[in-house]
Structure formats: structure tokens, C-alpha cells
Amino acid sequence: MNILFQIAVRNVFRNRRRSLFTLSAILVGLTVVLAIAGVSNAFYRYSIENAVNVKLGALQVHKRGYLNNLSLNPLTFNFEYSPEILKKVESVKGVKAASGRIVFRGLVSNGRNQALFFGNAVDVSREDNVCPRWRGTLTDGSRPLNPEDRGQALVGQELARSLNVAPKGLQLPDAKPETAGEFLNLSGASPQGRQNAVDVQVVGLSRSLLAIEEKRSLTLPLTVAQSLLGLEGRVTEIALSIEDLDSISAVQRRLQAALGDEFEVSTWSDVQPFLRDVLFRQRVMIGIISLILFVLVLFVIANTMTMAVFERTREIGTMLSVGIKRRQIQSIFLAEAVFIGVVGAALGTVTGLIAVLILNIIGIPLASGLAETGLLHPFVDFGFTLAAFAVAVVCSSLAGIFPARRASHLNPVDALRAS
Amino acid sequence: MADQSAVSAGKARVGSQNIIQIADLKKIYQLGKTSVEALRGVNFSVAEGEFTVVLGPSGSGKTTLLNIIGCLDRATSGQYLLDGEDVSNRDFNDLAEVRNFKIGFIFQNFNLIPVLNVIENIEFPCLVRDKREERAKLRERVRAVCAEVGLERFMTHKPDELSGGQRQRVAIARALITEPRLVLADEPTANLDSKTSDQILELMQRLNREHSTTFLFATHDPRVMELARRTVRIKDGLVVPD
Ligand SMILES: Nc1ncnc2c1ncn2[C@@H]1O[C@H](COP(=O)(O)OP(=O)(O)OP(=O)(O)O)[C@@H](O)[C@H]1O
Ligand SMILES: [Mg+2]
Numbered sequence A: 001m002n003i004l005f006q007i008a009v010r011n012v013f014r015n016r017r018r019s020l021f022t023l024s025a026i027l028v029g030l031t032v033v034l035a036i037a038g039v040s041n042a043f044y045r046y047s048i049e050n051a052v053n054v055k056l057g058a059l060q061v062h063k064r065g066y067l068n069n070l071s072l073n074p075l076t077f078n079f080e081y082s083p084e085i086l087k088k089v090e091s092v093k094g095v096k097a098a099s100g101r102i103v104f105r106g107l108v109s110n111g112r113n114q115a116l117f118f119g120n121a122v123d124v125s126r127e128d129n130v131c132p133r134w135r136g137t138l139t140d141g142s143r144p145l146n147p148e149d150r151g152q153a154l155v156g157q158e159l160a161r162s163l164n165v166a167p168k169g170l171q172l173p174d175a176k177p178e179t180a181g182e183f184l185n186l187s188g189a190s191p192q193g194r195q196n197a198v199d200v201q202v203v204g205l206s207r208s209l210l211a212i213e214e215k216r217s218l219t220l221p222l223t224v225a226q227s228l229l230g231l232e233g234r235v236t237e238i239a240l241s242i243e244d245l246d247s248i249s250a251v252q253r254r255l256q257a258a259l260g261d262e263f264e265v266s267t268w269s270d271v272q273p274f275l276r277d278v279l280f281r282q283r284v285m286i287g288i289i290s291l292i293l294f295v296l297v298l299f300v301i302a303n304t305m306t307m308a309v310f311e312r313t314r315e316i317g318t319m320l321s322v323g324i325k326r327r328q329i330q331s332i333f334l335a336e337a338v339f340i341g342v343v344g345a346a347l348g349t350v351t352g353l354i355a356v357l358i359l360n361i362i363g364i365p366l367a368s369g370l371a372e373t374g375l376l377h378p379f380v381d382f383g384f385t386l387a388a389f390a391v392a393v394v395c396s397s398l399a400g401i402f403p404a405r406r407a408s409h410l411n412p413v414d415a416l417r418a419s
Numbered sequence B: 001m002a003d004q005s006a007v008s009a010g011k012a013r014v015g016s017q018n019i020i021q022i023a024d025l026k027k028i029y030q031l032g033k034t035s036v037e038a039l040r041g042v043n044f045s046v047a048e049g050e051f052t053v054v055l056g057p058s059g060s061g062k063t064t065l066l067n068i069i070g071c072l073d074r075a076t077s078g079q080y081l082l083d084g085e086d087v088s089n090r091d092f093n094d095l096a097e098v099r100n101f102k103i104g105f106i107f108q109n110f111n112l113i114p115v116l117n118v119i120e121n122i123e124f125p126c127l128v129r130d131k132r133e134e135r136a137k138l139r140e141r142v143r144a145v146c147a148e149v150g151l152e153r154f155m156t157h158k159p160d161e162l163s164g165g166q167r168q169r170v171a172i173a174r175a176l177i178t179e180p181r182l183v184l185a186d187e188p189t190a191n192l193d194s195k196t197s198d199q200i201l202e203l204m205q206r207l208n209r210e211h212s213t214t215f216l217f218a219t220h221d222p223r224v225m226e227l228a229r230r231t232v233r234i235k236d237g238l239v240v241p242d
Helices: A003-014 A016-056 A083-090 A124-130 A157-163 A211-216 A222-228 A245-259 A273-311 A313-321 A326-362 A382-408 A412-417 B002-012 B062-069 B092-102 B118-127 B135-149 B164-176 B194-211
Strands: A059-063 A095-109 A114-122 A152-156 A183-189 A195-207 A217-221 A237-242 A263-267 B018-031 B034-047 B051-055 B077-082 B103-106 B182-186 B214-219 B230-235 B238-240
Touching: A003 A016, A003 A326, A003 B118, A016 A245, A016 A273, A016 A326, A016 A382, A059 A245, A083 A095, A083 A237, A083 A245, A095 A124, A095 A157, A095 A222, A114 A157, A114 A183, A114 A211, A114 A222, A124 A237, A152 A157, A152 A183, A152 A211, A157 A195, A157 A211, A183 A222, A195 A211, A195 A217, A195 A222, A211 A217, A217 A222, A237 A245, A245 A263, A273 A313, A273 A326, A273 A382, A313 A326, A313 A412, A313 B092, A326 A382, A326 B092, B018 B062, B018 B214, B034 B062, B034 B077, B034 B214, B034 B238, B051 B062, B051 B194, B062 B077, B062 B182, B062 B214, B092 B103, B103 B164, B118 B135, B118 B164, B135 B164, B164 B194, B194 B214
Parallel strands: A114 A217, A152 A195, B051 B214, B051 B230, B103 B182, B182 B214
Antiparallel strands: A059 A237, A059 A263, A095 A114, A095 A183, A095 A237, A152 A217, A183 A195, B018 B034, B018 B077, B230 B238
């Protein structure tokens, strides 16, 4: 082995305490980076799966122009909900299941008060395969919708409270029992503007993390909405579940090709850009935190190396007196920094992965007000781990450059005079 | 490369050649606004194979002079020829080569590399060369030098496991391994007791005789003078005539 490299390595071991301190700085830094990345990944996946499994579906098919005209009259973008189109989308590779929906707005009344509602009409028999958790979180005493239901609905619990309705036998906490009703009157307009109304029986109250949903949402069977809106046999969207969320763009492309120009195929992030932005911002935050940690590590190593150069000034003078070249001195100290960096990064990667593994096995409870709380299972992918390792090594090398340059530019006489 | 040929050319020369030739050498240290004139016009020369003692009190400029002769420092003015060659215009890396091939240093505080053992410290000057000799051959030479300076039993020891006298023997061996034209010793016995000092002095004189290597030995200890064939007295940055 090269003598200069040996000097570098032996000095790392000679200054055991300082080397251990530096190593642990890299180790802790990398462990924290991997751990928070793991938690972030888990949260990311949880959020997407939540969005996809509860409400959106991985992909959605609309009549072209639907998403750009949501604020106008989305109902005009209805299309025929035929067995043929279902068969067509379900036969595309990667698609698991499909289910038609009508998303609309209307007015709901209990006979005295009126309120705006956001209606979500679903094909109850199919929705299970697309959004397995579409029923959401229901309060005690509620029952979900069944495929046999013809005039039933689930109502957000705030909306129910304000209209004083409840499923039969369920008492709202602060409502007078004798006045609580079971039926609501929904009114809506067809795409052509023809008004219509229908009565529904409230069978369940739904809860949500979003206040707006508890205040406005109303879930009902597709057939009820179709007759209310004059859209018999038609829907405004088909939601799809897919085999593998990671290959979503490929499935999207295939589906678009199969359906042609008449339709537009969107991913969950297209229809919920808000969620995408929140998740993106979270990733940026993780990136910034990682960067800060790496810069801290860089400073710790730079400090260690500066001290090493200072302490070994006379040794540098000695080496200069026997005729060592400047670049050779530089390489000794650079090798030292890189050696500490590589060892620290390797150990840090191992401890980081162990930390992520332990968190993954235990699971982190999701703090939410709902009864159904999930566990986050942190994970990191190989690419990120490798990148974190590489950045740690690069940081330590960078940290070594300046002290190494200083060492190599010492004046021999001054270096020899150092105590 | 140029230095290597210079070394071999030097070896072919006859013994009367001056290795060191110094004329009106001055060195001024600038300390802020004040300046210290450490050497004020030194004249002297050293012939090949000589064992010369530079004797002078503390602060007289011995170290300054040896640093310039050893190409660690540059004079402010005056002329210095090493082996007949003016090295004042060489750049840093060239001077490093000159030191590596032509000069051996022995210091007051030994200046060994703490993480290297005796063998490694001794072979270090040969290992940092661009063109290295065969490791086995080098080890053989290291063994021979160790035997010469009496370190056979300590070859794998680290410097901090050695006594002062033993450390200085390692330093001497390190200075000799490159077979230099000139060995510069700056108060090499100042940190040793008198018995060890005598042994080290004796060793250096023997090496001077047996290898006909030129030694320049700086000290403020007048006792050493008795051992030297030639003494150059220096005081306040000037050579004092005998
Ligand atoms: N780097 C420096 N900067 C400023 N002044 C210096 C420097 N080196 C030496 N001097 C001054 O130059 C003069 C000669 O110093 P030098 O070290 O050469 O003396 P010396 O004979 O080796 O003394 P000693 O026996 O104490 O080692 C002294 O006055 C010293 O203070
Ligand atoms: Mg001195």
C-alpha cells in the first residue's frame, strides 16, 4: 500500500477520539437523513394510497374537456356507461377494475332548511374493486350502501347535523330526538337545466379528515343520481384501479391509446393537484433538511481536518525537508478526509437502514382524529440510499480540500519551527 | 531526472570540489515594520567529505544558515552554490527534489513521523520519489543502514517506543538512506544527555569517514568543537575569523 495512504489511515486511528467524533457526526447525519426520508416515503405512499383507495382511484376517464370545465357545467361531459366501455378499459394491461360515477352539485333540504351538497354517485357493486375504502369512515349505527339500495344515501355528519337527520335508531348527540328525520329531499338540474327532485333515506353518516367533506358530501347510488339528473345509463367519469401504482404512467398511456381522442385519461395527481403539490412541497422540505445535515457534516469534517493540519504542522515540515512534494502532502490529508467520509458514510448507511427497518417493523401511528388510524411503515429505495451515501462521501472530500491545500502550502521553515 | 544525473556526476568528481560555496550571504526577516538581519554577509565554503562544525551562541544565525544551505529557505541576497550549482531560481518542487537527492537533515528534536515505524521512517525519503526503487532492494539497504547505526533490534518499533538517542539514530539513518552529498545536522545532540551525545557524535564521525559524506554540524556546545577537524565560528550573523 502507498506510504502516504498508510500515513493517512494510521493518523485516523491515532486520533481515535476525534475520528470517532467525526465518524459519529457523519453516521448520525446520514441516519437521520435516511430515517426522515423513510418516514416521508411512507407518508407519501400512505397519502397516495389513501387518495386513490378512498376517493379518486388511480386513474380516471372523462369525456375530453371535462377537467378544464369543472367550474362550468361538468354534467354536459356525460357519456354512455355501457358494458362495452367497461370491458374496453378493463382489458387494458395493468388495469384492475373500473367503476362509473357521476360527480355533481345540488341542493338538499329537510323540508325547512336547504343546503348545498357535493354529490358523489357511485356504482355500488363495482366501486369496491376500484376504491376499496370508498365507504370511508362511518359513525356508529351507520350502515354502508349496498348494491340493492335504490333510494339510500350516506351524508357527511356535519351536513346531517345541520339538517337534523340521522339513520333510524341513531341519535345525534346534540339533537332533539323527536325532531330528527330520516329522509332528505335532493334537487338537481339536468345538463339542459331541467330541475328535478328525489327523496333519499339516510342510512349512514360519514366522517372525514376534511371539514368541507363532513359539511357537504353526500354519497348515493348511481341510479338515483341518474334519474335525478336525467342521465339514465350515463356517467361523467369512470374511475380505475391498477395493478401497480409505480407503473401508473404506462397504464395511463395504454388506456389513452385504447380509448382514443374522445376521452381523456387522468392520474390521481391530475385530478387532485393540491395533494400532488402538498406532497411535492414535503419532498422539497426533506431535501432541504438533508442538505442542511450534509452541510453540518461537512463543517465537522473540515474542522477535524483543520485541527489535524494544525497539530501536524511540524510533521509536515519534516516531510518537506526530506523532499516530499506539495501535492503529496495534499493527498495525505485528502485521503484522511475521504477515508473518514467513506467509513462514516458506510456505517451511517447501515445504521440508517437499520433505523428505517425498525421503524418499518414497528410502524409509526398516524395521529388523526378518526377512529381508523393507520400505521406508517417507513421505507427507502436503493437509489436514494446510494445517493445519500455518495453525497456524504463527496461532502467529506470537499471538506478535506481546503485543509489539505493549506497543509500543502505551508512554508517548510515555518512548519519546522512550529511547536 | 536532472537531479539524478547531477548526483551521479557529483560522485564522479574528485574530493577537493567545494560542495558548499557561500559569498556575502544575507538573510533579513521582516517582522511587520521591524526587520531582523539574521545573516549579515556570510562567506565560507565546505569541501567534499569534510566534517565541519558551525559554532555559535543562540540566536547567532546557525539555523538560518543551515535552512538556506538545505534549500528549505532562500537568502535575501548573496550567492550560494550547492555542488557548484546555483539553486536560488528553482521552484518549490525542484527544490524538494534537490533536498531529496542531495541533502540529509538531522534535527534537534529528531522529527520522526510518529505513525511510521523505524523501517518506514528510514525508507520514507525513498518512497516519496516519483521513480521508486524495488521494495526488496530498498529494504535490504534499510537493514544495512540500521545495522550501521545500531538499530537492528528496533526496526519495527514506533518512534514513541524509542529513547532519544535511538530516535536520533533513526533520523541519522533516514538522512543517509538517500546517500546524500551533504548531511545537515542542526544541534542534533541538544536534546540528549552527554553520554548519548558522545555516541551520536562518534557515529556521525564514523559515517563521515566511512562514506566520505560531507557533514555540516551546527551547535552552541564548544565541547563538540574538539571533535571537529574544522570549525566555523558564527556570531550575530557573521563568520568570525579564528
Ligand atoms: N522565521 C523567523 N522570523 C523572524 N525572525 C527569525 C526567524 N527565524 C530566526 N529569526 C531570528 O534570526 C536570528 C537567528 O536565528 P537562528 O534561529 O538562525 O539562530 P540560531 O543560531 O539557530 O539560534 P539557536 O541556537 O537558539 O537555535 C534570531 O535573532 C532569530 O530571532
Ligand atoms: Mg537554531
